[in-house]
Amino acid sequence: MRVAVLNGPNLNLLGVREPALYGHETLADIEAMVRAEAALLDVELEWVQTNHEGALVDAVQGLRGRTDGAVVNPAAYGHTSLALRDAFLAVQVPFVEVHLTNIFGREAERRQTVLADLAVAVIAGLGARGYTVGLRALVDGLRAG
Ligand code: DQA
Numbered sequence: 001m002r003v004a005v006l007n008g009p010n011l012n013l014l015g016v017r018e019p020a021l022y023g024h025e026t027l028a029d030i031e032a033m034v035r036a037e038a039a040l041l042d043v044e045l046e047w048v049q050t051n052h053e054g055a056l057v058d059a060v061q062g063l064r065g066r067t068d069g070a071v072v073n074p075a076a077y078g079h080t081s082l083a084l085r086d087a088f089l090a091v092q093v094p095f096v097e098v099h100l101t102n103i104f105g106r107e108a109e110r111r112q113t114v115l116a117d118l119a120v121a122v123i124a125g126l127g128a129r130g131y132t133v134g135l136r137a138l139v140d141g142l143r144a145g
Pocket residue numbers: 009010011073074075076077098099100101102103110
C-alpha cells in the first residue's frame with residue numbers, strides 16, 4: 001500500500017514558527033515519526049511539502065492511479081483553496097485532513113475548511129501525533145475495504 005503525506009505552506013518552518021502554537025518539533029522530526037509509523041504498518045510513504053498552491057494541486061492530481069490514500073495538512077490553503085478542493089474531487093483518492101492545532105477553537109476564519117466534507121476524517125489539535133493517528137486510521141480503513 002502506498003500513502004502520500006502532503007504538507008502545505010509554512011509547515012517547512014515548524015520549530016521556529018510560532019512555537020507557542022505549533023511546538024518545537026520540526027517538519028523533519030514529524031516526517032521521521034510518520035516514516036517510522038509507516039514502516040510498522042508496512043506502508044510505502046511519499047512525503048511532500050510545498051508553499052505553492054499550484055504545486056499542492058499538482059501533488060493531489062499526481063495521487064491518481066498511484067497512491068491508495070493521503071494524509072494532508074493543507075495549512076492555510078485548507079481554509080481558502082477551492083482549487084485544492086476541486087483537485088480532491090477530481091482524483092477521488094481517500095484522505096485524512098490533519099491540523100496540528102485545533103482550528104475549531106481558533107480565529108473565525110480558521111474554523112472552517114474547504115476540504116473537511118470530502119475527507120475520511122479530520123484530526124485537529126493533536127499536534128504531530130495527528131499525522132500518525134491519521135495514517136493509522138486511513139490504512140485501517142483502506143485494509144478493511
Ligand atoms: C495548520 C492550521 C492552519 O490554520 C494554519 O494556516 C497552518 C497550520 C495546523 O496544522 O494547525 O499553517 O494547518
